Amino acid sequence: MPTYQYLCNACDHAFEAFQSFSEEPLTECPECKGEVRKVYSSVGVVFKGSGFYKTDSVAKPAAAAEPKPAAAAE
Numbered sequence: 001m002p003t004y005q006y007l008c009n010a011c012d013h014a015f016e017a018f019q020s021f022s023e024e025p026l027t028e029c030p031e032c033k034g035e036v037r038k039v040y041s042s043v044g045v046v047f048k049g050s051g052f053y054k055t056d057s058v059a060k061p062a063a064a065a066e067p068k069p070a071a072a073a074e
Contacts, residue, residue, distance in 0.1 A: 005041070010034025 002021065007014050008029035017026055029036050 005039040006036045007039050008034050008036050
């Protein structure tokens, strides 16, 4: 269940609420009964593995993509 952050417009009381996606957002401050608003913040995203670079999606030339035969040992 996601945690949402709220801030009261009247008394600046900040609080968190556990709510499901289907629940309506809170509208009333538990401290002063004033109007509240959701606080949005950035989310940290970490991409792991290969394939997340601009150059990874570029088509490679056919000559460079083909494996070259190994030199014969003499």
